[in-house]
Amino acid sequence: MQFSKSTDYALHALLHLALAKIPHNGNGHKGHNVGIKELSATLGVSESYLSKIMSKLRQDGIVRAVPGVNGGYELARQADQITFLDVIQVIEGRQGMFECSTSESRQHRLLAEEGTASTEQESPGKNGCLIEKVMFGAERQLHQYLREHTIQTVLNEASERCNPEANKK
Amino acid sequence: MQFSKSTDYALHALLHLALAKIPHNGNGHKGHNVGIKELSATLGVSESYLSKIMSKLRQDGIVRAVPGVNGGYELARQADQITFLDVIQVIEGRQGMFECSTSESRQHRLLAEEGTASTEQESPGKNGCLIEKVMFGAERQLHQYLREHTIQTVLNEASERCNPEANKK
């Protein structure tokens, strides 16, 4: 039950792309694309491996990629339109966190029998695994939080850390 | 990012132990211990593997185990004192869901420099990875939900499914 390193890499890469768009920084010119070399050096991850991750992000429309001289990556949407959930699902896949692998067991048959004594199809969806149901609820909670937090969330935190007086309520 | 099958098995096993304590059921006598054979047959999981899982649950004080004739397992606490989080942490371990593996990277050094321009140790905890910070928040949310849901939660759901009229508001 851990997020993979790839997810970590992806999130940091996107943060770097977002920061690269901001003019004030050391690199004078504003919106220059970021090549895999620069990303690799900044994050301390091999180019080969990072490439795969960036490709996935491109296939899912999170970043744009331009090959050739002065090519590289840039965010395909505004930073506040890239949620943590988006990124996680691209890298980790979209299967649920929990899957009841004993649905065919005697336990479920017994519980189901009692429930469906009289009416067979009156209340659909009521025959699912009750443990699964709790876990689905947990996943729903988690997803909501991850949808509410975006790359922009991190940018805001960063600028606030930079000068804490600026956004004084 | 998936819970292991072992977690699924553990939760179902505990539900079975909880149901075994309730008198009315098919097995006339009330609080008989449940052996690994019965558990294995009910869940459709091999005895060998299930044993390991039950051992872990015992080591963590979730169930009690009695060897010998008529031995078996029973819940070590009330069903409402066994949270989903308890079970998950026994099986999956207690490491965090997310670990920033690039904390030593140039990216973090740069972000940290800006933040700690003047005061060095005035605000502790402010130098952590900002992405990690968001993920910790997600984990906190998830854990809260999992602490609020117990084996008893499932029992209640089950009895409500059994006769929907009983607990009319």
Place this chain on the structure above:
DNA sequence: ATATTATAGATATTAGATATCCATAATAAT
């Protein structure tokens, strides 16, 4: 004492995550 049941250790198998290399395709600059 004996049959029964859980426990712990060793080990095998599988699947997924992590990582690298190389050939190819696309693009900008000349």
Place this chain on the structure above:
DNA sequence: ATTATTATGGATATCTAATATCTATAATAT
């Protein structure tokens, strides 16, 4: 058009964790 540069996709290798089984041992009720 040619060339240098950069991303892409395929193949493959390695490592780790999850899954699973077997066997010998310890503990307990009868």
